[in-house]
Amino acid sequence: MTTETPAVVDPGAPDVLVVAKLWPPMMESLHASFRVHDRIHETDPAAFDAAAPRIRAIAASGESKVGRELIARMPALEIISVFGVGYDGIDVTAARERGIHVTHTPNVLNDEVADLAIALMLAVARRIPQADRYVREGQWKQGPAPLARKVSGARLGIVGLGRIGNAIARRAESFDMSIAYTSRQPKAESPYRYLPSAAALAAEVDFLVVITPGGAATRKLIDAEVLAALGPQGYLINVARGSVVDEAALIEALQNGTIAGAGLDVFENEPNVPDALCALDNVVLTPHIGSATWQTRRAMSDLSFGNLQAHFAGQPLLSPVPQ
Ligand code: 8YV
Numbered sequence: 001m002t003t004e005t006p007a008v009v010d011p012g013a014p015d016v017l018v019v020a021k022l023w024p025p026m027m028e029s030l031h032a033s034f035r036v037h038d039r040i041h042e043t044d045p046a047a048f049d050a051a052a053p054r055i056r057a058i059a060a061s062g063e064s065k066v067g068r069e070l071i072a073r074m075p076a077l078e079i080i081s082v083f084g085v086g087y088d089g090i091d092v093t094a095a096r097e098r099g100i101h102v103t104h105t106p107n108v109l110n111d112e113v114a115d116l117a118i119a120l121m122l123a124v125a126r127r128i129p130q131a132d133r134y135v136r137e138g139q140w141k142q143g144p145a146p147l148a149r150k151v152s153g154a155r156l157g158i159v160g161l162g163r164i165g166n167a168i169a170r171r172a173e174s175f176d177m178s179i180a181y182t183s184r185q186p187k188a189e190s191p192y193r194y195l196p197s198a199a200a201l202a203a204e205v206d207f208l209v210v211i212t213p214g215g216a217a218t219r220k221l222i223d224a225e226v227l228a229a230l231g232p233q234g235y236l237i238n239v240a241r242g243s244v245v246d247e248a249a250l251i252e253a254l255q256n257g258t259i260a261g262a263g264l265d266v267f268e269n270e271p272n273v274p275d276a277l278c279a280l281d282n283v284v285l286t287p288h289i290g291s292a293t294w295q296t297r298r299a300m301s302d303l304s305f306g307n308l309q310a311h312f313a314g315q316p317l318l319s320p321v322p323q
Pocket of ligand 1: 062063083109288
């Protein structure tokens with residue numbers, strides 16, 4: 001099976017390999033301007049062998065894996081455009097060695113991911129999914145629902161005070177939360193209290209929100225020690241990458257009451273979520289929807305496509321990944 005663009009596209013249009021199931025309107029934009037090879041590296045090795053020497057661009061998502069070996073298969077590759085802010089799955093070093101540009105979609109999704117972090121915090125502490133079920137299942141008639149945990153005025157810890165971390169902090173201010181954070185370096189300009197490690201931060205907060213980039217530097221940063229420090233009254237919220245949390249340690253901590261609960265939008269092996277997590281009552285689980293609204297996906301699509309357009313028009317890239 002090959003999914004090459006039909007002949008309406010200019011035969012001289014650049015070839016692009018799409019390596020993820022991208023948002024359909026983004027695919028429409030690509031089809032209008034490029035010769036699109038949609039995931040043929042996975043579905044049709046012979047078609048990929050034939051097209052690889054012509055491929056000049058890769059369109060990827062935030063979850064995509066584009067490793068050194070795949071990059072090496074495409075000698076004419078010039079640019080990798082990520083539809084997402086996170087690019088931890090892209091071997092940027094291998095790309096740079098070949099002078100291949102890498103772009104992503106920062107800023108346009110800050111509000112959306114920050115909104116979801118707050119929503120998960122409220123959902124898990126106030127037991128919104130459980131309360132919804134309580135009404136639907138007719139249990140209300142037997143008596144009031146169990147009490148929940150107050151969020152306003154609680155202590156919030158943010159792991160990773162970047163663009164989205166700051167957007168979360170601004171929202172938390174309006175909930176009168178006290179705010180502390182950890183990151184590689186203290187941020188001189190930040191009004192919030194800095195703690196030097198995730199464990200030190202966890203020990204001082206009620207809600208620990210993880211919004212740090214994925215990749216080798218943060219793999220399993222939230223481990224059994226951090227969860228023990230968060231303690232039996234503490235909640236973990238992860239809107240970053242599943243790789244940042246030791247999922248096995250988290251499941252154990254949730255099962256044993258080492259922590260009170262968790263709100264999780266990301267998982268170690270998406271879209272596979274361990275049965276043990278799904279079986280727990282003290283978690284709220286969402287399927288990596290941090291940026292998933294019409295408005296934000298449109299903005300991400302415009303930026304991700306805009307980077308490809310700019311590159312092939314010989315113009316400066318709109319949002320290259322940082323050096
Ligand atoms: C995904 C994300 O890119 O921005 C990121 O880093 O993880 C998400 O926004 C999005 O789900 C598209 O796959």
